[in-house]
Amino acid sequence: MKQNIDEYLEDCSTQKGFQYQIRCESCGKIWKSKLSLFSQACITPSTEGKRIIYQTLYQREKAEALSLAAKEAKEVFSRCPICGHLVCDNCFMICEEIEMCRDCAARLNEAGTPVGM
Ligand SMILES: [Zn+2]
Ligand SMILES: [Zn+2]
Secondary structure (H helix, E strand, O other): OOOOHHHHOEEOOOOOEEOEEEEOOOOOOEEEOOOEEOOOOOOOOOOHHHHHHHHHHHHHHHHHHHHHHHHHHHHHEEEOOOOOOEEEHHHEEEEOOOEEEHHHHHHOOOOEEEOOO
């Protein structure tokens, strides 16, 4: 099982900007983080030196975007304490004693309200 929400984030960044996505392990819905644009996206490096600088900036901004996306994702996704799946708010239920994913609630015959309602 993946431990950290970062490990669930799929990279869909381009040369223009950074974006990550996660698929809910219950309903399969894809959530995308806010697109953050690369600060040098419209600039073509004029020299080899500049090219290296832009590449370094790109890697740095990408790492920043990843930690922002992880923070954003934590507000939308929860880990089910029973099966360990990472699910979206629509699939995460508040049941009587404990919160759990929709699949576990159905399996255990627990009634609950989705967090995302
Ligand atoms: Zn879901
Ligand atoms: Zn579950």
